[in-house]
Amino acid sequence: xxxxxxxxxxxxxxxxxxxxxxxxxxxxxxxxxxxxxxxxxxxxxxxxxxxxxxxxxxxxxxxxxxxxxxxxxxxxxxxxxxxxxxxxxxxxxxxxxxxxxxxxxxxxxxxxxxxxxxxxxxxxxxxxxxxxxxxxxxxxxxxxxxxxxxxxxxxxxxxxxxxxxxxxxxxxxxxxxxxxxxxxxxxxxxxxxxxxxxxxxxxxxxxxxxxxxxxxxxxxxxxxxxxxxxxxxxxxxxxxxxxxxxxxxxxxxxxxxxxxxxx
Ligand SMILES: Nc1ncnc2c1ncn2[C@@H]1O[C@H](COP(=O)(O)OP(=O)(O)OP(=O)(O)O)[C@@H](O)[C@H]1O
Ligand SMILES: [Mg+2]
Numbered sequence: 001x002x003x004x005x006x007x008x009x010x011x012x013x014x015x016x017x018x019x020x021x022x023x024x025x026x027x028x029x030x031x032x033x034x035x036x037x038x039x040x041x042x043x044x045x046x047x048x049x050x051x052x053x054x055x056x057x058x059x060x061x062x063x064x065x066x067x068x069x070x071x072x073x074x075x076x077x078x079x080x081x082x083x084x085x086x087x088x089x090x091x092x093x094x095x096x097x098x099x100x101x102x103x104x105x106x107x108x109x110x111x112x113x114x115x116x117x118x119x120x121x122x123x124x125x126x127x128x129x130x131x132x133x134x135x136x137x138x139x140x141x142x143x144x145x146x147x148x149x150x151x152x153x154x155x156x157x158x159x160x161x162x163x164x165x166x167x168x169x170x171x172x173x174x175x176x177x178x179x180x181x182x183x184x185x186x187x188x189x190x191x192x193x194x195x196x197x198x199x200x201x202x203x204x205x206x207x208x209x210x211x212x213x214x215x216x217x218x219x220x221x222x223x224x225x226x227x228x229x230x231x232x233x234x235x236x237x238x239x240x241x242x243x244x245x246x247x248x249x250x251x252x253x254x255x256x257x258x259x260x261x262x263x
Pocket of ligand 1: 046048051196
């Protein structure tokens with residue numbers, strides 16, 4: 001069986017308006033993500049992580065290479081790919097329920113089918129009791145839960161997440177990580193998760209793609225062979241496989257940052 005997401009030889013340059021030169025953001029990226037896998041992506045700031053995600057989301061045209069989901073080439077945005085960004089992608093004028101069910105409303109899914117499905121996602125992300133609230137009445141963590149549920153409810157083939165938990169406090173962040181792990185178990189979604197946090201990358205990833213400094217290339221892939229059911233922060237802090245993976249990822253990322261500083 002072929003992989004869910006396949007990226008081959010993906011290269012991207014941005015024009016620089018001021019100098020007339022180009023910024024080489026991605027250099028011949030090759031990667032595969034298997035069905036049901038959660039991969040994390042880490043690398044120094046500016047190495048091209050968001051560029052990769054925006055290309056996969058279909059928001060940015062790419063100049064060279066091939067990208068496909070379920071064998072279908074990516075040519076623009078599509079409902080097969082759900083995206084969660086750092087800023088909450090929820091609509092301020094819609095309640096929690098109507099944000100989460102928005103995709104189903106657009107598809108004209110009848111109310112009696114939509115409502116139980118939306119409620120299941122409200123419950124899954126722990127927003128039970130807040131169904132009628134508007135985004136301004138929610139905490140940062142709750143807004144992100146709402147954004148995750150909104151994306152999941154549209155049932156994309158793959159979820160693309162770009163630093164989704166970066167703006168919340170440390171305590172909420174570890175709770176959201178544990179919740180995403182639980183969601184990954186419950187839904188078996190294929191997920192690509194970009195983060196700056198080495199802890200987060202090691203905690204969530206089945207594999208972690210460590211990027212080199214710009215132009216972004218995959219430097220090393222670190223396997224994190226820990227069953228999802230065992231992943232919770234109380235246990236991981238004393239888990240030798242987790243600690244070894246985290247130390248390895250940290251070392252790989254720091255080498256890249258040191259190179260950037262020396263340049
Ligand atoms: N729209 C754009 N126009 C021109 N250059 C851009 C644009 N977006 C990104 N870049 C450049 O491309 C490079 C990669 O940027 P990108 O946002 O993909 O990095 P990143 O790995 O996501 O960084 P961070 O970890 O800080 O979010 C950077 O040098 C950036 O300045
Ligand atoms: Mg980024």
